[in-house]
Amino acid sequence: MDKVSKEYGTFLGDRNPTSDDKSQQHSRTxxxxxxxxxxxxxxxxxxxxxxxxxxxxxxxLLFVGCGSTMWFKGLDSxxxxxxxxxxxxxxxxxxxxxxxxxxxxxxxxVTVSFLITGQCSFLKSxxxxxxxxxxxxxxxxxLMFITxxxxxxxxxxxxxxxxxxxxxxxxxxxxxxxxxxxxxxxxCDEANRSNVVTPAVSIGVAIAALxxxxxxxxxxxxxxxxxxxSVVATNVWKDHWVYWAGPMTGGLLGGIIHSFxxxxxxxxxxxxxx
Numbered sequence: 001m002d003k004v005s006k007e008y009g010t011f012l013g014d015r016n017p018t019s020d021d022k023s024q025q026h027s028r029t030x031x032x033x034x035x036x037x038x039x040x041x042x043x044x045x046x047x048x049x050x051x052x053x054x055x056x057x058x059x060x061l062l063f064v065g066c067g068s069t070m071w072f073k074g075l076d077s078x079x080x081x082x083x084x085x086x087x088x089x090x091x092x093x094x095x096x097x098x099x100x101x102x103x104x105x106x107x108x109x110v111t112v113s114f115l116i117t118g119q120c121s122f123l124k125s126x127x128x129x130x131x132x133x134x135x136x137x138x139x140x141x142x143l144m145f146i147t148x149x150x151x152x153x154x155x156x157x158x159x160x161x162x163x164x165x166x167x168x169x170x171x172x173x174x175x176x177x178x179x180x181x182x183x184x185x186x187x188c189d190e191a192n193r194s195n196v197v198t199p200a201v202s203i204g205v206a207i208a209a210l211x212x213x214x215x216x217x218x219x220x221x222x223x224x225x226x227x228x229x230s231v232v233a234t235n236v237w238k239d240h241w242v243y244w245a246g247p248m249t250g251g252l253l254g255g256i257i258h259s260f261x262x263x264x265x266x267x268x269x270x271x272x273x274x
Contacts, residue, residue: 047127053102054128055135057094061106062139062229064090066156070147084211084220092204099199103188107223108132109247113181113255129225136229144233157230158219158243166239169218173246174253176210177222181254182262191264222247 068086091106098104105111108129114120120128140155147153160169183206186192187199207222214220221227227243 047124050102050124051127051131053098053104054106054131055138057098057102057104057106058132058135058225059139059142060094061087061090061223062136062156062226063143065226066140066230067143069156070143070153080212080215083215084208087211088204088206088208091207092200095200095203096198102128106132106135106225107247107251108225109177109223109251110181110184111251112248113185113251116252116255117185117259132225133228136225137232140229140233154236155230155233156219156226157234157236158221158227159236160218160239160242161216164217166242169239169242170246170249172214172218173221173242174250176214176220177247177250178254178257179250180206180210180222181251182258185255185258185263189258189263218242218246222250224248 065083065087068083094106095104098106103114105114105128111120111125111128111132115122115125143155147155160166164172180203184199184203187202210222211220219227221243224244224247227240231237231240
């Protein structure tokens with residue numbers, strides 16, 4: 001019997017429905033159900049623990065990550081490396097701490113990527129984003145409290161390089177967030193789980209690499225809540241829309257591409273040589 005080729009993420013035309021077609025139809029139905037269902041917020045004790053984890057995780061991210069930018073009057077190569085490693089290491093640490101509680105999204109762009117793929121309901125996504133934004137503000141205010149007053153301190157505020165326009169900044173933020181979300185969805189995929197490298201390490205390395213490559217372009221935010229905390233602290237809102245529109249677009253595209261193009265179905269996993 002001929003094996004029917006698997007064409008995930010494409011429209012199949014001019015042939016009778018097969019088990020693959022039915023699987024895709026079921027997958028799309030599951031996505032819609034996951035987006036509108038209330039199952040993941042029905043347990044009040046559990047959802048409050050999740051929201052607390054998102055709040056604390058985002059606060060810690062801002063406190064440590066933005067703390068690594070203090071005292072830098074300009075960014076040379078060593079400064080970029082310090083900031084990239086600080087963000088990469090703290091993200092890896094937080095994934096290890098909070099991953100089992102809330103999934104450690106700590107980023108509205110990550111949350112929206114799980115919403116669009118039906119892995120997080122609309123209500124839970126909204127609650128997560130609120131907790132993340134509040135946590136970001138709390139973390140940055142704690143950093144402000146322990147930092148001596150200096151008019152030159154920006155508290156890690158992300159800004160588009162003056163040689164670029166906001167449109168270019170949008171594209172950069174969208175694309176690097178797209179890469180990050182692909183990594184996150186990949187390590188969360190049971191069929192692609194590695195026994196050698198943990199999700200915390202994979203995500204932390206991705207964060208560090210993207211900072212090294214693009215911090216001089218836009219600050220390499222990839223996280224609307226992370227940028228929000230810093231602009232609240234400094235009250236400088238110029239081009240702040242870039243850090244919402246870019247990462248959220250990248251998050252949506254990353255979730256869709258992984259779920260409908262790259263993701264391996266469980267029954268398909270054994271056919272791949274790793």
